[in-house]
Structure formats: C-alpha cells, structure tokens
Amino acid sequence: MNAEKEITELRRRVAHAQRAYYVDAKPIMSDAEFDALFDTLLKLEQEHPELYDANSPTAKVGSDIDNELPEREHSIPVLSLDKCYSAEEMLVWIKRVQDKFPAQIELSIEPKIDGSGVVLYYDNGELQYALTRGNGYIGNDITANIKTVRNIPLKIGYKGKVAVRGEIYITVKDFKEYNRNFGNNQYANPRNLASGCSRRLKSSEVADCPLRIFVYECFPENRIFSSHLESMIFMKENGLPINSYFGFFTSQNISDELRDKIILSFPNNTIGSIGDVPNYLLRFSQIRKNLEYDIDGLVIKVNDMNLREKLGMTEHHPRWAIAYKFDAPMAQTKVHGITFQVGRGGRITPVALLEPVELAGSVISRATLHNEDYIQMLGINIGDTVHISKRGDVIPAVEEVVEKGENMKPADFPANCPSCASLLVKDGAHHFCMNSKCPKKLLGRLQYFAGRGQMNIESLGDKTLEMLFEQKLIVEISDIYTFDYWKLLGQEGYGEKRIRNIFQSIEESKKNPFSVVLASFGLKDIGAKAAEILVDNFRTVDAIIEAAQKKDVHLFTDIDGFGETLAQSVIDSFTDETVLSQISKLKAAGLKFSADEKDERQIHLFLSGTRWVVTGSFAAFKPREKAAELIKKYGAEVLSAVSGKTTHLLCGEEAGSKLEKARSVGAEIVDEQAFIKMLNENAAAEDVEQLKKQQELF
Numbered sequence: 053m054n055a056e057k058e059i060t061e062l063r064r065r066v067a068h069a070q071r072a073y074y075v076d077a078k079p080i081m082s083d084a085e086f087d088a089l090f091d092t093l094l095k096l097e098q099e100h101p102e103l104y105d106a107n108s109p110t111a112k113v114g115s116d117i118d119n120e121l122p123e124r125e126h127s128i129p130v131l132s133l134d135k136c137y138s139a140e141e142m143l144v145w146i147k148r149v150q151d152k153f154p155a156q157i158e159l160s161i162e163p164k165i166d167g168s169g170v171v172l173y174y175d176n177g178e179l180q181y182a183l184t185r186g187n188g189y190i191g192n193d194i195t196a197n198i199k200t201v202r203n204i205p206l207k208i209g210y211k212g213k214v215a216v217r218g219e220i221y222i223t224v225k226d227f228k229e230y231n232r233n234f235g236n237n238q239y240a241n242p243r244n245l246a247s248g249c250s251r252r253l254k255s256s257e258v259a260d261c262p263l264r265i266f267v268y269e270c271f272p273e274n275r276i277f278s279s280h281l282e283s284m285i286f287m288k289e290n291g292l293p294i295n296s297y298f299g300f301f302t303s304q305n306i307s308d309e310l311r312d313k314i315i316l317s318f319p320n321n322t323i324g325s326i327g328d329v330p331n332y333l334l335r336f337s338q339i340r341k342n343l344e345y346d347i348d349g350l351v352i353k354v355n356d357m358n359l360r361e362k363l364g365m366t367e368h369h370p371r372w373a374i375a376y377k378f379d380a381p382m383a384q385t386k387v388h389g390i391t392f393q394v395g396r397g398g399r400i401t402p403v404a405l406l407e408p409v410e411l412a413g414s415v416i417s418r419a420t421l422h423n424e425d426y427i428q429m430l431g432i433n434i435g436d437t438v439h440i441s442k443r444g445d446v447i448p449a450v451e452e453v454v455e456k457g458e459n460m461k462p463a464d465f466p467a468n469c470p471s472c473a474s475l476l477v478k479d480g481a482h483h484f485c486m487n488s489k490c491p492k493k494l495l496g497r498l499q500y501f502a503g504r505g506q507m508n509i510e511s512l513g514d515k516t517l518e519m520l521f522e523q524k525l526i527v528e529i530s531d532i533y534t535f536d537y538w539k540l541l542g543q544e545g546y547g548e549k550r551i552r553n554i555f556q557s558i559e560e561s562k563k564n565p566f567s568v569v570l571a572s573f574g575l576k577d578i579g580a581k582a583a584e585i586l587v588d589n590f591r592t593v594d595a596i597i598e599a600a601q602k603k604d605v606h607l608f609t610d611i612d613g614f615g616e617t618l619a620q621s622v623i624d625s626f627t628d629e630t631v632l633s634q635i636s637k638l639k640a641a642g643l644k645f646s647a648d649e650k651d652e653r654q655i656h657l658f659l660s661g662t663r664w665v666v667t668g669s670f671a672a673f674k675p676r677e678k679a680a681e682l683i684k685k686y687g688a689e690v691l692s693a694v695s696g697k698t699t700h701l702l703c704g705e706e707a708g709s710k711l712e713k714a715r716s717v718g719a720e721i722v723d724e725q726a727f728i729k730m731l732n733e734n735a736a737a738e739d740v741e742q743l744k745k746q747q748e749l750f
Contacts, residue, residue, distance in 0.1 A: 055096060055099070059103055062089065062092060063093060066090055066110075067109050067206075067207070068080070090109070090110070107179065107206035107207055122193045123191070124181065126188070126190065127173065130186070131188055131365060132455075133374060134373075142330070143330065146159070146326060146329065149363070153359055157354070157356075158301070158302045158355035158356060160280050160281065160300055161299035161300075161332060161333075161353075163295055163297050163340075164347055165219040166348040167219040167222075168220045169184065171184075173214075177211045179198075182197075184250075186460065187456035192431075197249075200259040200263070208292065212272055216270045216287065217267065218266060221246050221265070221266065222245055227245055230245065234260065241346065246263060249263055251431065264293070265293060266294065266295045267294060277357055279356055280360075281300070281314065281355055296319045298320070299322040299350075300323050301325060302325065311323060337378050348378060349376050382439040382441045383439070383441075384438070384440075385406045385440060386406065387404050387432065387437075387457075388405050389404075389405035390421070391403050394471045394492035394493060397484070399482050400469070400484065402423070402426075403419070403420055404418065404432070404440075404450050420449050421450055422449070423481045423483070424481075427462050430452065431453055431462045432453050432462060433457065433462055433463045434463065435457020437453070438450050438451070469490060471491050472489070472492075495521045497574055498517050498528075498529060499514045499518075500572070506574075507568065507569070507572045509532070509561045510557050511550070511557040512557065525539070530638055533558060533562075537551050563644075565647070567583045568580075570593070571584075576621045577617065578621060582618060591647045593646065597626045600622060600623045600626035600627050607619075658687065658734040661687070662687075662689070664683045664688050664700045665701050665719075666679055666704075667711065670705075673704075673724075695717065699720065700720045700721075702727055704724055
C-alpha cells in the first residue's frame with residue numbers, strides 16, 4: 053500500500069473509532085489500540101507533508117498558531133431563549149401555544165447543557181468554520197479551537213451547506229481532574245472552564261482540555277425538515293452528537309412509527325401526553341445530579357416546523373421554544389462601566405458597574421467579575437447586556453453575557469494599581485498590588501478592622517473612616533485609638549452627641565478578646581479560625597512573636613489545623629516591623645493581647661456542632677450581625693445560605709425565601725424570643741446583661 057492510500061485508510065479508521073466512542077457511545081477498540089493507530093497516522097503525515105489535510109483527525113491535536121479571534125457574521129440568527137422558572141409558568145406558555153393552534157401540539161423537551169454556545173458551519177461535507185454566539189448576528193471565529201474537540205466530526209455525509217448549533221461542555225469528572233492537575237483549582241465550574249478553553253488563543257492549549265459537544269438545532273440551506281425530531285435524527289445520522297435524553301409530549305395519540313423513531317434515536321426517551329409535562333420537569337430536576345455533565349434547565353420546543361414558522365420570533369428569542377430553569381432567577385441588565393477595586397491585602401477585583409436592576413428583593417448596581425481570567429471567559433466589556441445573580445443569596449455576580457455591545461473584545465485588565473500606580477503582580481488567578489503604602493490597602497485595613505464581625509466599632513463606619521483617612525487624621529489602625537475626635541466638633545454632622553458615641557464605641561471595642569483583635573488585623577491567611585488556634589496554643593501575642601522570630605515553620609505546622617502555607621504567613625506577619633509596631637501601640641491603647649479567664653474559649657459552648665443561618669430583622673439585635681456573633685461565640689458555625697448542612701435558622705421579621713428553604717431541608721426554626729431564652733439559660737452573665745440593655749433600648 054502506498055503512503056497516500058495508507059494515510060487515507062488510517063484517517064477513515066481513526067474517524068470511525070472516534071465516532072463509535074464519542075457519538076455512538078460504543079467503543080470498537082481499546083484506548084491503547086486507538087492511541088497506536090492515531091500515532092501511526094500522525095507519523096506518516098509528518099513524513100509526507102505533501103498529503104496534509106486540514107480535516108484529518110490529527111488536526112484535532114491543535115497547533116501553536118496565535119489566533120486573534122476574528123469576527124464573522126452568522127448566516128442564521130442565533131437567538132437566546134425566553135425563560136420560565138416554575139411548572140405553572142411553563143403550563144401558561146403551553147396553553148398560549150395551544151390556544152393559537154387548537155389542533156395537535158407536539159413538544160420536545162431536552163436538557164439545557166450548562167456550557168458555551170457555538171455554531172458549526174459545514175459545506176460540501178466538511179467543517180468550514182465555527183463561531184461563538186457573540187451578539188447573535190456576529191461571533192468570534194474559533195475554528196482552530198473547535199477542531200480540537202474530539203467528538204466534533206470534521207467531515208459529515210451531507211454535502212450541502214448546513215449550520216449546526218451546539219453547546220461545548222466538560223463532564224464533571226473531567227472538570228475535576230483537569231482543574232486539579234492543570235487549572236490550579238482556579239475554575240469555579242465546568243461551564244467557566246469550557247468557555248475559557250474554547251476562547252484560548254493557542255489551539256494546542258485547547259487540545260489538552262477535555263471539551264465535548266452536544267448539538268441541538270440545524271439549518272440546512274437546501275433542505276426543509278417537517279419536524280424538530282426529523283432534524284435531530286438527521287444530525288445523528290451525520291455523526292453529530294445529540295443528547296440521549298429526549299422527552300416527547302403530544303396532545304393526541306402518537307403513531308407507532310413516530311414512537312419507534314424516538315425509541316431508536318434516544319436511549320433515554322420519555323413519551324407522554326401534554327399533561328405529563330409537570331411531572332417530567334420535577335423528575336428531571338431530581339435526576340440532574342446523577343448526570344455526568346451539568347445542566348441548568350430544560351428546553352421545551354414545538355416539534356412541528358410549520359407551526360414554528362407561524363409562531364415566529366421576537367428580536368431576542370423564538371416564540372416556539374422556552375427554557376425552564378432549575379435555579380433561582382437572574383436579572384438582566386447592562387454594563388455601564390468596569391472598575392477595579394483594591395482590597396486590603398492588595399488583591400485587584402474587577403467590578404461591573406450596572407444599570408440598576410432589582411434582584412432578590414434589592415436593587416443591584418454593582419457585581420463582581422472576580423479576576424482577569426473570568427473577564428476573558430465571559431468576553432465581557434462595557435455596553436454588554438448581562439445576566440447577574442446573587443451567589444449564596446449574598447454577593448452579586450455577573451454570570452453570563454446575553455448580548456454583546458459594540459465592543460466585541462473583553463475588557464483590558466490594568467497593568468498598574470488603580471490606586472497607587474504600582475506595577476501589579478499576578479499570583480495564581482489574581483493580580484496584587486505589592487506596595488505596602490498603597491492608599492486603598494491602608495484604608496481597606498482600617499475599614500476591615502473596625503467593621504462588623506471584627507472589632508465592631510459601630511460609630512466608625514466605612515464613610516467616616518474614609519473621610520478621616522482622606523484628611524490624614526487616621527492613617528494606621530492604632531490611630532483609631534489615639535486620635536482626638538473632639539477636633540471634629542463643629543464639622544458638618546459632628547456634634548457633641550456623635551463624638552461621644554464614637555468614644556463609647558471605641559472603649560467598648562477594647563473589651564474584645566485577644567482572638568477577635570488578632571483576626572481583625574486582617575493579616576494574610578489569619579482569619580477567625582486561625583486566630584483562635586493561635587490563641588489556644590500560645591495564649592499571648594508575645595509568645596506568638598517569639599516563635600515567629602525563630603523562623604521555623606515546624607513550630608506552627610505541629611499544630612493541628614496548620615499547614616506550611618499558613619505557618620509561613622504567621623512567620624511573615626509577626627516578623628514584619630510594621631505589624632509589630634501596630635501591636636505595640638494597640639497594647640498601649642488597652643486592647644487585649646493575651647487570653648484570660650474571661651476569654652470566650654472558656655465559656656460553655658452550648659451551640660457546638662450546629663450550623664446556623666440568620667435571616668430577617670430583629671428587635672434586640674441591631675444589626676443582626678450581633679446575633680450571628682453570639683451564635684459563633686457559643687460554638688456554632690454561621691452560614692450565609694441555607695443548605696442541607698443547615699441545622700438551625702434564626703428567623704426574624706420579613707424572613708423571605710430562606711425560611712421556606714430551611715423548612716424544606718428540615719432545619720429547626722428559632723424565632724427571636726426562643727433565641728433570647730436560649731441565651732438567658734446558657735450564655736455568660738456579661739452577655740445576658742448586655743442583652744437586657746439591648747431589649748430596653750428597643
């Protein structure tokens with residue numbers, strides 16, 4: 053056999069094996085056999101470059117070409133889907149369709165893959181190019197990257213032009229392995245990794261990422277399908293991977309011929325009447341956790357293509373399909389700007405400035421973008437329309453770009469600190485300002501130290517501290533305790549009563565135990581838990597400093613719960629002259645730097661082993677963080693959101709959705725009076741006394 057014939061035959065065998073493995077899910081050879089076949093083909097192609105074929109299976113390995121992700125127009129409108137979040141809303145949508153067309157209605161229901169959308173364009177049986185969804189009319193050309201996705205056929209049997217919509221994804225198992233071995237655990241979920249990989253500049257890097265695809269719609273130029281089911285079968289017959297789950301629901305009896313087609317094409321099929329749809333939604337929401345890939349909902353479509361044409365579409369979505377979302381609704385808004393915040397530790401966090409929108413009972417105008425990699429994954433820039441959510445019901449975050457604005461490229465990440473202009477240093481997924489005198493870092497440390505959950509100096513809020521810092525009246529933490537606040541008397545908003553309140557809050561903060569003072573410093577890696585462990589083992593700050601001066605990590609790694617990274621952070625912090633100077637000044641101001649009999653570790657931890665969520669408003673706990681502090685003080689863990697781990701919900705007025713969720717997971721509901729009774733019977737005398745004073749005030 054000559055080289056050309058041998059290469060042609062090897063390409064056929066490799067492509068056939070790939071289809072059997074990825075599309076049909078029925079491998080015809082072992083991994084070792086496949087690798088040997090693939091390597092033989094690759095070697096022959098390298099020996100005969102004159103026989104190069106861009107659509108050879110070996111082209112999926114990728115190259116080191118630096119792609120600029122050019123823009124290209126879609127030949128079809130790539131619209132998003134309208135959404136609903138309950139079975140009731142779904143039934144309303146179905147009824148609307150039925151009212152418009154009283155005759156037989158057929159609906160398909162398919163999993164909504166939580167991945168990254170792509171459109172594949174074939175002509176003459178070969179993959180010509182692939183585009184991201186973009187703004188629905190223009191997308192980024194990611195052809196070289198998409199060719200590395202193993203279960204995307206580079207050649208198909210159909211010789212006409214056809215556009216195929218699909219979703220790039222990564223299985224949960226592959227994600228965990230890749231994230232651990234290659235991603236430094238920086239990716240939040242498979243969707244982010246799939247989106248980021250498919251947009252990388254070098255296709256050789258994409259080839260290492262275990263990307264896959266499911267296709268779900270196709271648009272042949274010279275062929276008209278009578279039904280969606282027919283188009284799905286067409287894609288499968290051409291080697292394009294469709295999802296095995298397929299629900300088919302009809303308002304009348306289904307023919308035996310149609311039933312047979314569904315059963316043969318979709319191993320995990322469900323066939324029923326329109327009235328069965330709500331039960332199918334419920335069942336799928338329960339089995340989704342057993343799937344090997346993430347889905348965020350189901351897509352319901354009208355099967356009849358003629359009816360689809362009559363239903364038409366809006367500017368943004370087709371009227372013949374709708375997405376049923378499992379998770380809580382997100383809000384859609386527009387990005388007006390992107391700013392970069394400097395944290396107290398120097399970490400730079402990009403933040404989207406949004407057109408204000410209501411979400412989960414509050415108006416959101418800012419949302420985190422996490423880091424540079426996240427910006428690149430989303431492809432976000434000013435002018436884009438986005439979906440935002442409240443992660444854990446607390447932190448607003450941008451989840452996805454719904455529609456691109458005029459600027460198609462992702463926003464640029466700054467090279468210099470936006471506060472002090474120092475050159476930023478990248479460490480892992482994040483950028484840091486290393487300048488110890490950076491104004492934003494200094495202000496952030498002040499605000500953290502005085503804030504709720506730390507020293508809790510109520511009268512020194514963020515705005516007050518910002519004003520004092522800008523006037524250079526308070527620059528370092530110790531200044532909080534040495535500044536003469538009477539100098540503010542006469543300034544707008546600063547009367548005698550307010551200044552006395554400031555002094556009272558500051559004096560009250562001096563009663564905080566050593567572990568709270570230590571955690572409030574905001575030293576690297578030394579949060580509340582690490583501070584408690586240090587106090588338990590060393591008892592005084594002088595003992596911690598003495599151990600740190602020896603610069604022996606084993607003095608700390610021998611402590612249960614301390615690893616080398618945390619040990620080194622303790623050594624670095626307690627040998628830093630700036631930190632030591634602040635400790636000395638705060639000692640002189642009267643703060644506690646040693647554990648004594650009154651420290652909280654000596655109290656009866658009657659809530660030990662429980663996990664609480666606090667929600668609503670309270671009469672005796674203003675702000676409600678005071679209740680959370682007491683819960684933590686007596687041994688419990690305080691969570692931000694209700695989950696299966698939650699044992700108790702402290703429930704005040706206007707509790708909202710957390711109350712219903714707590715009941716659903718079987719958590720014990722504790723109202724304010726029951727909690728106060730619990731404290732009166734078990735808490736330390738000083739806390740009971742303080743609680744009585746709070747009740748008298750309110």
